[in-house]
Amino acid sequence: GENVEQHPSTLSVQEGDSAVIKCTYSDSASNYFPWYKQELGKRPQLIIDIRSNVGEKKDQRIAVTLNKTAKHFSLHITETQPEDSAVYFCAANRDDKIIFGKGTRLHILP
Amino acid sequence: DAGVIQSPRHEVTEMGQEVTLRCKPISGHDYLFWYRQTMMRGLELLIYFNNNVPIDDSGMPEDRFSAKMPNASFSTLKIQPSEPRDSAVYFCASSLWEREQFFGPGTRLTVL
Numbered sequence: 001g002e003n004v005e006q007h008p009s010t011l012s013v014q015e016g017d018s019a020v021i022k023c024t025y026s027d028s029a030s031n032y033f034p035w036y037k038q039e040l041g042k043r044p045q046l047i048i049d050i051r052s053n054v055g056e057k058k059d060q061r062i063a064v065t066l067n068k069t070a071k072h073f074s075l076h077i078t079e080t081q082p083e084d085s086a087v088y089f090c091a092a093n094r095d096d097k098i099i100f101g102k103g104t105r106l107h108i109l110p
Numbered sequence: 111d112a113g114v115i116q117s118p119r120h121e122v123t124e125m126g127q128e129v130t131l132r133c134k135p136i137s138g139h140d141y142l143f144w145y146r147q148t149m150m151r152g153l154e155l156l157i158y159f160n161n162n163v164p165i166d167d168s169g170m171p172e173d174r175f176s177a178k179m180p181n182a183s184f185s186t187l188k189i190q191p192s193e194p195r196d197s198a199v200y201f202c203a204s205s206l207w208e209r210e211q212f213f214g215p216g217t218r219l220t221v222l
Contacts, residue, residue: 032208043201043213044153089153096141096160098211102152 002027002094006101013080014109021075021104023090032093033066033073036100039086047088048075080108114214116202122220128190131217134183135204143211144177144187145201153201159185192221 003026013019025033034049050057050064050073057064061080066073073092077084085108091098115134123129135142143158157167162179170177174193179185189196199218203211 034210043215045213046210049210093208096165096207097143097155097158099155100153 002030002092002099004090004092004099004101006090006104008104009102010105010107012107012109015080015082017080019077019080019084019106021088021090021106023073023075023092023101025071025073025092025099027092027094028068028071030092030094032098033064034091034098035064035075036089036091037086038089038103044089077106082108082110084108114202114204114212116200116214116217118217119215120218120220122222123192124222125193126191127221128188129192129196129219129221131187131200131202131219133185133187133202133214135185135202136212137183139204139206139212140182141205141207141211142179142185143203143205144185145203145213147199147201147216148197156187189219192219194221197221 006023031052035047036044037047038044048059048062048064050066055066061078063076087103087105089103090101117132140161144156145153147153156169157177158165159179177187197220199216201213201216203213205211
């Protein structure tokens with residue numbers, strides 16, 4: 001079955017710097033890769049997603065890249081701000097469901 | 111739409127008691143998912159339904175867990191009997207096919 005590995009598990013960056021979170025997946029049939037953000041005590045919410053027919057997608061300060069050959073995808077956050085502090089989950093689809101990575105706790109340092 | 115609704119938001123119970131968690135998906139969504147979140151295991155898919163039919167329950171930890179979806183607007187997740195290791199946040203989510211999953215606010219379950 002699908003296995004999604006995510007790293008790092010914790011990431012601290014200075015405010016204004018960039019943050020990168022990386023994920024790998026195992027099922028070559030996966031074609032949908034969403035990223036969710038979960039603030040403390042809140043529910044996970046989708047921030048960006050990418051499908052396998054594109055290699056990159058950008059939305060303001062957030063971008064996601066996908067390398068289907070290597071089964072890698074990454075989240076890039078530029079010009080980080082305090083409100084970016086949260087846990088970020090990558091995911092990949094398998095059949096009708098999505099499999100989540102274990103999450104990355106992002107700390108934005110003042 | 112009010113989004114995905116879950117109840118109760120918090121549940122504290124004693125070991126051995128039956129626990130029932132409830133979920134109302136977004137109207138028109140045909141997929142409903144139940145997740146469990148813990149620090150140790152992350153976000154785990156327990157079971158999901160399509161058009162009220164259970165499709166994959168391979169994530170249900172054991173026979174103490176059961177889930178139903180009697181109609182398109184209501185689902186329950188039941189634990190009987192509950193154990194301390196069941197303590198977690200349980201999320202319900204709904205979606206359309208291959209579209210964003212919308213999560214409910216979650217139920218924080220504590221089993222003493």
